[in-house]
Amino acid sequence: MDLLSMEKNKAKSQSSRESYRWFWDALDSYLSDKNLKQTQQRRKLIELFLKMNNHISAEELHDAARKAGHNIGLATIYRTLNLLSEADLVEQKSFVNGRHVYEVNMPGEHHDHLICLKCGLVIEFENEEIEKLQERIATAHKFELKAHRLDLFGHCANKEECDLRNTN
Amino acid sequence: MDLLSMEKNKAKSQSSRESYRWFWDALDSYLSDKNLKQTQQRRKLIELFLKMNNHISAEELHDAARKAGHNIGLATIYRTLNLLSEADLVEQKSFVNGRHVYEVNMPGEHHDHLICLKCGLVIEFENEEIEKLQERIATAHKFELKAHRLDLFGHCANKEECDLRNTN
DNA sequence: GTGAATGCAAACATTTTGCAGGGTG
DNA sequence: CACCCTGCAAAATGTTTGCATTCAC
Numbered sequence: 001m002d003l004l005s006m007e008k009n010k011a012k013s014q015s016s017r018e019s020y021r022w023f024w025d026a027l028d029s030y031l032s033d034k035n036l037k038q039t040q041q042r043r044k045l046i047e048l049f050l051k052m053n054n055h056i057s058a059e060e061l062h063d064a065a066r067k068a069g070h071n072i073g074l075a076t077i078y079r080t081l082n083l084l085s086e087a088d089l090v091e092q093k094s095f096v097n098g099r100h101v102y103e104v105n106m107p108g109e110h111h112d113h114l115i116c117l118k119c120g121l122v123i124e125f126e127n128e129e130i131e132k133l134q135e136r137i138a139t140a141h142k143f144e145l146k147a148h149r150l151d152l153f154g155h156c157a158n159k160e161e162c163d164l165r166n167t168n
Numbered sequence: 169m170d171l172l173s174m175e176k177n178k179a180k181s182q183s184s185r186e187s188y189r190w191f192w193d194a195l196d197s198y199l200s201d202k203n204l205k206q207t208q209q210r211r212k213l214i215e216l217f218l219k220m221n222n223h224i225s226a227e228e229l230h231d232a233a234r235k236a237g238h239n240i241g242l243a244t245i246y247r248t249l250n251l252l253s254e255a256d257l258v259e260q261k262s263f264v265n266g267r268h269v270y271e272v273n274m275p276g277e278h279h280d281h282l283i284c285l286k287c288g289l290v291i292e293f294e295n296e297e298i299e300k301l302q303e304r305i306a307t308a309h310k311f312e313l314k315a316h317r318l319d320l321f322g323h324c325a326n327k328e329e330c331d332l333r334n335t336n
Numbered sequence: 337g338t339g340a341a342t343g344c345a346a347a348c349a350t351t352t353t354g355c356a357g358g359g360t361g
Numbered sequence: 362c363a364c365c366c367t368g369c370a371a372a373a374t375g376t377t378t379g380c381a382t383t384c385a386c
Contacts, residue, residue: 037340037385058376073343078376098266098350098375114311123309133298134320141291142325143282151317152302157310205360205365226351241368246351266350266375 020050023089023104030087041072045080054103054111055093055122093149112149116156188218191257191272198255209240213248222271222279223261223290261317280317284324 027046031038048064049056058077065072081102084090091105103111112130114123130150138145195214199206216232217224226245233240249270252258259273271279280298282291298318306313 035340035386039341039385041342071343074375075344075377076342079341082377094262094266098262098268100266100375114306114309116311117314123311125305125309127301127305130298130301133295133301134318137293137295138282138320138322141282141293143284143291143320143322145320145322146285147321149317149319149321150302152306152311152313153315153317154306154311154313203361203365207360207366209367239368242350243352243369244367247366250352268350 023050026089027084027087030089036083041070041076042080042083044068044070045072045077046084049081049084049090049102050104054124055101056103057099057101059099113151115151115153117153119156121156191218194257195252195255198257204251209238209244210248210251212236212238213240213245214252217249217252217258217270218272222292223269224271225267225269227267281319283319283321285321289324 023046028038030036045061045065048068049061052060052064058074058081061081062072062074062077065077081090081092085092085102089105090102091111092100092102094100112125112127114125115121134148135145191214196206198204213229213233216236217229220228220232226242226249229249230240230242230245233245249258249260253260253270257273258270259279260268260270262268273279280293280295282293283289302316303313
């Protein structure tokens with residue numbers, strides 16, 4: 001009954017460079033489909049975005065770009081993220097506030113979240129049983145299920161790190 | 169295996185006047201605890217809010233107040249909704265866009281949603297099995313679970329009504 | 337070269353805040 | 362009568378849009 005081991009470990013696969021091949025490929029075909037262009041800024045932004053942890057806001061990506069020495073307008077950040085969103089390559093979420101955060105949309109994978117209310121720590125998890133139940137509930141209501149969002153809010157265990165993050 | 173009948177029917181209990189006694193009581197004690205005051209505007213707004221269906225935005229409540237003949241500033245709407253939010257009497261959510269919607273926070277009850285992507289129809293449901301699984305997942309990650317949000321997105325069955333609502 | 341992409345600034349939408357006046361306990 | 366609450370307007374926040382210029386194909 002070890003739930004933890006039932007969840008796939010995505011962190012590893014996401015950190016290697018090659019694992020995002022599918023992302024760049026999908027982007028390429030989306031761009032040529034729509035007669036859109038590859039640009040320096042887009043490539044740089046997406047590289048940065050993929051290197052950062054998930055749940056990035058436009059502002060964070062903007063800062064990251066500036067720190068990497070690129071002078072890219074905030075408008076371009078939004079336009080790029082919206083593009084990726086329309087291409088179904090990232091997902092736009094709003095956890096709290098009016099702030100949108102974006103995350104890579106791995107096809108066929110789901111992104112449920114455990115979120116610490118004190119420090120904002122986000123842990124991803126996946127649970128097949130819950131997925132199945134969701135399908136059953138949708139069917140019972142004659143809904144054709146397209147997507148879902150499951151966020152669990154609580155307090156994480158690690159007091160020190162939690163307090164640390166909280167001071168930001 | 170009839171999931172529908174496993175869910176409590178809240179619509180009925182919410183529509184009767186008396187059923188919100190607990191809400192007003194909780195509000196009273198919150199206000200006196202914090203040395204806050206009862207005012208005409210607050211009472212009116214809350215009465216309206218409780219009479220309306222759930223998932224109300226500040227703007228919608230503002231309109232409702234205007235239509236009821238009250239001249240209440242939008243700032244007061246926000247301040248009231250935030251007050252109720254801090255008192256844990258309503259829950260602030262953001263389904264889409266940057267728009268917050270609010271719903272009554274029935275103590276001990278959960279508000280999961282089935283949302284039609286085409287027409288915006290919202291159906292509430294409750295499922296004990298999912299609740300239990302959530303608790304287990306949180307525990308496995310050493311989280312103390314405080315709240316959750318589960319939204320299922322899909323397409324509803326009723327084509328005509330769906331198209332109708334969609335034109336708004 | 338044509339049309340899309342960029343940066344900037346202005347526009348926009350939603351929510352918060354400052355302030356003077358009015359109401360509640 | 363102290364202090365909270367209100368309405369209004371201004372500010373703050375997050376996101377989008379218009380426009381002239383630059384860049385990709």
